Amino acid sequence: MSEAERTIETPDEPDGADTSDVTDGTDETADVAGDDGAEENEAGEGRGKRRILVLAGVAAFAYVLDLVTKIMVVEWLEHEEPIEVLGEWLRFEAVRNGGAAFGIGEALTVVFTCIAAAVIAVIVRLARKLYSTPWAIALGLLLGGALGNLTDRVLRAPGALEGHVVDFIAPKYFAVFNLADSAIVCGGILIVLLSFRGLDPDGTVHRD
Template identity: 35%
Template sequence: MSEPTSPAPEAPTRAPRPVARRLAVAAVLAIVVAGIDQLSKAIALAELSTTERIPLLGDLLGLQLAFNAGTVMSLGSGSTWVFTIVSSAAAVAIPIAIVRMRSRLARAGLAIVWGGAVGNLIDRLFAPPGFGVGRVTDMLAYGDLFIGNLADVALGVGAVLLVVGLIRRRDA
């Protein structure tokens, strides 16, 4: 009679490598940011007007549809293709920087910047007038200064978090 055999021991499961985990978390955050940005732009295209402003905070902040071929305040509007190239390069370079960073706050900030850059890159690639020269959809009117979008907000917030994270890490 043969003795019952015990089941084979299970192979130990390995925890995800820190680099893979960092990149995965950052990618999810960037995708959420870009997704919210694109959803807000779709709603703006469906609901807002280029001629009428909806006040949110009096004259300080409102909603108004605009299309921007340049950057903030329409700077460089004749060089949309340059911004497309720079945004494309950033979309590739940012993940490389993220996996090398030690500060969680700095990684989160850079992931938010990544999402904002991708949000505006999607417009530059696929919005009219054509591939690579599309106009970015804007809807957040800051008084009479300029009209931006949630990707722009993400770029600003992410940059602040990145700087704070880097400063805190250096001081630690």
């Protein structure tokens, strides 16, 4: 064989050549990508659980505060003279309300009881996809307020599902209400503001 032929010829790879380096590199890249995806999923689940805890905490606070104030009102204010807090502009006065918030629809007590139960079920279902702290606060206020008034509907006179809610905050020129009503209204306002800003419960932001 001439010198030129020996120069042009491409030598075959030696028998038993180790090609595992290339394969190992590919496997390592796949492993890293898989680990990153798993870490992202775990981080997302952690954020979701924290938002659920925020929702539950806000709901529990609103519910307990409403329940305690109603017990105090029934014990100390019912069948008593109203207490003036800011003169004639704000009084505490025990009132039994068979309607919705602020005394609306007193003839539809059972209907409002069913609506409150449905709202609670929707919030609990929505909580599984909750990744936004502001939404967690808003839904927590709604949940706590709905639970507070639903407790009255179920446990108070005149009977189950028809119980009258205890109201006691009486501003001048306005309907009498309670802290559960306040929590529901504040939660509703916050939801409207979040919707205007384009923030969804799952934490994403959209622009119309």
